[in-house]
Amino acid sequence: MRSYGWLLLPLVVLGACEKFHFKPPPTHQEEGPLPPPGDVSGRMVVSIVGEGGDRLLLVLSLPAGNVVDTIDLSGAEDRDPKFLGDAVLFSSNPYGDYALFLYDGDTSLLYDSPGYQGRPSVSPSGRYVAFVSGDTSGNVSVYDLRERYAQTWYSPFSVSWVLMPDDSHILALGDGTLRLFSLDSLTWEEVAILGNAYAPALSPDGHTLAYVEVGDSFRITFLGGRVLGAYSDSVRGLVWSPDGRYLAFGLEDGLYLTDTSGNLYLIRDSLRGVWVGDWAK
Numbered sequence: 001m002r003s004y005g006w007l008l009l010p011l012v013v014l015g016a017c018e019k020f021h022f023k024p025p026p027t028h029q030e031e032g033p034l035p036p037p038g039d040v041s042g043r044m045v046v047s048i049v050g051e052g053g054d055r056l057l058l059v060l061s062l063p064a065g066n067v068v069d070t071i072d073l074s075g076a077e078d079r080d081p082k083f084l085g086d087a088v089l090f091s092s093n094p095y096g097d098y099a100l101f102l103y104d105g106d107t108s109l110l111y112d113s114p115g116y117q118g119r120p121s122v123s124p125s126g127r128y129v130a131f132v133s134g135d136t137s138g139n140v141s142v143y144d145l146r147e148r149y150a151q152t153w154y155s156p157f158s159v160s161w162v163l164m165p166d167d168s169h170i171l172a173l174g175d176g177t178l179r180l181f182s183l184d185s186l187t188w189e190e191v192a193i194l195g196n197a198y199a200p201a202l203s204p205d206g207h208t209l210a211y212v213e214v215g216d217s218f219r220i221t222f223l224g225g226r227v228l229g230a231y232s233d234s235v236r237g238l239v240w241s242p243d244g245r246y247l248a249f250g251l252e253d254g255l256y257l258t259d260t261s262g263n264l265y266l267i268r269d270s271l272r273g274v275w276v277g278d279w280a281k
Contacts, residue, residue, distance in 0.1 A: 033256060033266035036063035040265075042242055042281045043068075045081040045088055046255065049273035057081050057090060057103075057277070065255060065268030071103045080119045081277035085126060090277075091118035100131065100143070111143050111150060123164040128183075130162040130170045140172050140181055153181060153188075163202050173200050173211070178223075192223060199238040201247065210247060212238055220247065220258065228262050237276030250274035 040063040050056040050072065057071035057078050071078055076094040083089070087104035099112035100120060111117060113133070120131040126145070133141040138158035143150045159174035170181040171191070178191040178200065194200075196214040203210070209223040217230040220238065228247070236250030246257045246265075254269035255276065 033264045036065075036257070036265055036267050037246075037259070038063070040241070040246065040257065040267075042279060043083065044239075044248065044255075044279045045083060045277045046237070046250065046271065047079050047081060047090075047273075047275040047277060048271050055079055055273070055275075057088065058271075059088065060255075060268070062279075063267065071107070073101070073107065079275075082120055082122050083278045083280040084122050084129070089120055089122065089129065091120065091131075100129070113150070117141070119161055121162050121164045121170075123167045125167050128164060128167055130164045132159055132162055138174055140170055142170060142183065151183075153186070155188075161198060161200055163200055165202055165206055171200065171202065171209075173197065178209075194223075197221075199235065199249075201238045201240055203240050204242060204244045208244075210238060210240070212249075220249070228260070229258050229264065236274060239276050239279045241279055242281045248276045248279055250276050 042062050044060045044062055046058050046060065047055050048058060055077045058067050059069040060066060061068050071088060073092050073094050076092045078090055078092045081088050081090040087102045090101055091098045092101050098116050098118045100110040100117050102108050102110045115133060115135040117131055117133050120129050122129055129143045131141050133139045133152055138160060139152050139154050140159050140162055141150055141152040157175045159172045161173040163171040165171060168183050172179050172181055176195045177193055179188045180191050181188045194211060197211045200209060200211040211221055212235045213219045213221045217232055218235045219230045220228040220235060222228065231251060233252045238247060238249045240247055246259050248257050255267040255271055255274050257265040257267060
């Protein structure tokens with residue numbers, strides 16, 4: 001089992017430890033937004049507002065952001081997309097409550113139970129899917145794709161976001177606090193107080209957590225306090241590139257990237273209400 005003991009250090013210790021920071025930004029940053037950098041590639045899945053007002057999903061090819069596939073359960077809200085191998089995992093509500101679906105050319109139901117199932121996260125091995133569940137309390141659930149079995153923690157706090165850094169742990173953000181759940185011991189530990197924050201994103205090497213901090217602006221922030229960028233419009237989704245060199249997110253007027261020096265790049269505009277779900281090779 002892979003150890004994530006560093007996540008349990010107090011926030012002040014993480015802030016002082018160079019291991020968990022990228023190098024400081026250069027003294028000069030390019031004026032932005034810039035065209036897409038030439039070394040960007042892969043697939044990205046996003047949620048947008050369609051012509052009828054419901055959310056649908058687009059699979060884009062990078063760097064141009066061309067649409068290669070569209071997922072639309074007519075009359076439903078399709079949200080929270082993630083890649084699961086060659087398929088797309090997402091949450092939708094064609095039956096009333098939100099359930100989890102898979103799309104690989106055809107759409108099939110993956111998991112449903114009474115109440116809400118959404119904001120999924122796939123473990124690096126692809127065996128487990130963690131997600132937020134429940135009616136109003138916001139519980140933590142994990143679905144074992146091999147055993148076809150779901151397990152739920154009925155938490156005393158309201159969970160809004162989950163991540164799976166490995167097959168044995170779940171990072172959960174709720175009530176302004178980041179917590180680490182263990183699938184082996186069925187216990188949790190507090191990692192850090194983030195305050196008014198959302199959309200946590202863990203770098204591919206597991207060393208850097210980015211999230212959106214809400215104050216007088218919407219700030220993309222690294223755990224430890226470094227602010228990468230601040231925006232007057234809400235930041236819509238936050239995902240790392242597979243190589244850990246960029247973060248992708250949506251703003252009101254389009255799909256953007258930032259590198260770890262804070263330079264801003266425009267991938268594609270005119271994507272109404274775009275929310276960035278995932279980025280894969």
